[in-house]
Amino acid sequence: AQTVTQSQPEMSVQEAETVTLSCTYDTSESDYYLFWYKQPPSRQMILVIRQEAYKQQNATENRFSVNFQKAAKSFSLKISDSQLGDAAMYFCAYRRREYGNKLVFGAGTILRVKS
Amino acid sequence: DVKVTQSSRYLVKRTGEKVFLECVQDMDHENMFWYRQDPGLGLRLIYFSYDVKMKEKGDIPEGYSVSREKKERFSLILESASTNQTSMYLCASSPPPGQGRTEAFFGQGTRLTVV
Numbered sequence: 001a002q003t004v005t006q007s008q009p010e011m012s013v014q015e016a017e018t019v020t021l022s023c024t025y026d027t028s029e030s031d032y033y034l035f036w037y038k039q040p041p042s043r044q045m046i047l048v049i050r051q052e053a054y055k056q057q058n059a060t061e062n063r064f065s066v067n068f069q070k071a072a073k074s075f076s077l078k079i080s081d082s083q084l085g086d087a088a089m090y091f092c093a094y095r096r097r098e099y100g101n102k103l104v105f106g107a108g109t110i111l112r113v114k115s
Numbered sequence: 116d117v118k119v120t121q122s123s124r125y126l127v128k129r130t131g132e133k134v135f136l137e138c139v140q141d142m143d144h145e146n147m148f149w150y151r152q153d154p155g156l157g158l159r160l161i162y163f164s165y166d167v168k169m170k171e172k173g174d175i176p177e178g179y180s181v182s183r184e185k186k187e188r189f190s191l192i193l194e195s196a197s198t199n200q201t202s203m204y205l206c207a208s209s210p211p212p213g214q215g216r217t218e219a220f221f222g223q224g225t226r227l228t229v230v
Contacts, residue, residue: 009155033217045205045221052217091157095217102148102173103207103219107157 002027004094006106013082014114020067021077021109023092031097034068034075039108040088048090051075053097079111087113118142121206121222128229134193136225138206145211147189148219149173149181152203161204164189165211196229203227 003026013019025034036048051059051068058066063083067076079086092106122137140147146165150158150173160173162181170181178200182190189208193200203226207219 004157006157035218043203043224045207047218050218102160102163103158103209104160105150105158107155 002029002094002096002104004092004104004106006092006109008109009107010110010112012112012114013079013086015082015084017082018078018080019082019111021079021090021092021111023075023077023106025073025075025092025094025104027073027094027096029096033095033097034066035093035095035103036064036066036075036077037091037093037105038086038088039091040085045091049077082113084113084115087111119206119208119220119222121204121225123225124223126225126227128193128196128227130196130198130229132193132196132229134196134227134229136191136193136204136206136227138189138191138208138222139187140189140208140220141187142208142210142220143186144208144220145186146209146219147183148207148209149179149189149191150205150207151175152205152224158205161191193227196227198229201227201229 032053034051038046063080089108094104119140148163149161164170164183180192206222209219
């Protein structure tokens with residue numbers, strides 16, 4: 001079974017600085033998707049960034065970028081120029097490409113942003 | 116934009132009651148999911164459905180059932196609510212892989228308290 005591990009229950013970053021959230025996963029599949037979701041205090045889950053396993057290039061979305069290491073099964077999220085609005089719970093998630101398959105989530109990392 | 120709507124944001128029920136949590140999505144997605152979110156455990160899949168009247172058990176189906184009579188609606192049923200089912204419940208929907216966007220879209224969550 002696929003598993004996703006987030007080893008940092010909580011992280012802190014100073015406003016305007018950079019922080020990296022870690023995620024590792026376990027799978028025997030070669031074709032899959034990886035995601036980072038953000039859950040602010042409003043509880044609404046928001047997609048931050050998506051990576052397709054067959055793409056070697058790391059995904060970027062404005063201040064958010066990933067370091068995807070397929071052989072190491074690692075998928076970290078880097079947030080640059082951190083803002084107060086980045087404070088939230090961040091979840092790493094995995095999904096096989098195969099039709100109908102479920103999303104598997106990690107336990108989450110709480111990110112606190114200090115002003 | 117995709118909208119996933121959960122019928123209640125907060126719910127308080129008594130032990131032994133039958134509880135219905137409703138979820139509706141407006142994007143004609145085949146896949147729908149019910150997750151339970153608990154601190155330190157992330158999101159755990161209860162059930163998912165990849166088509167009308169089709170369902171599959173997730174990781175923690177005990178004490179729950181689901182119904183999907185129409186494509187847009189996916190209901191979670193607690194047959195006899197117990198205090199250990201006090202939690203946050205999140206509904207999500209997604210298209211099948213290969214149809215453009217591959218991520219799941221979430222409702223705003225229902226915080227259920229069983230007393």
